[in-house]
Amino acid sequence: MAINKEWHRSNRMSPKATRAQRITWHAAHRAACACREIPASIRSDVLKLLRSRRKA
Secondary structure, eight states: OOOOHHHHHHOOOOTTOOHHHHHHHHHHHHHHTOOSOOOTTTHHHHHHHHHHHHHO
8 A cells, every 4th residue: 555655744653652552543544544554462452443433
């Protein structure tokens, strides 16, 4: 997939991001760019967050 450079420029993740911050960032990334897969270590939590947002 193509990278959304503008989104990445505006939405940098802190190198010391907490797990919750990483989950939120990857959920937003999936919606805006999705140039790479969600890391396996947080995939289930990100997908759960995305499903909950769709229901709201």
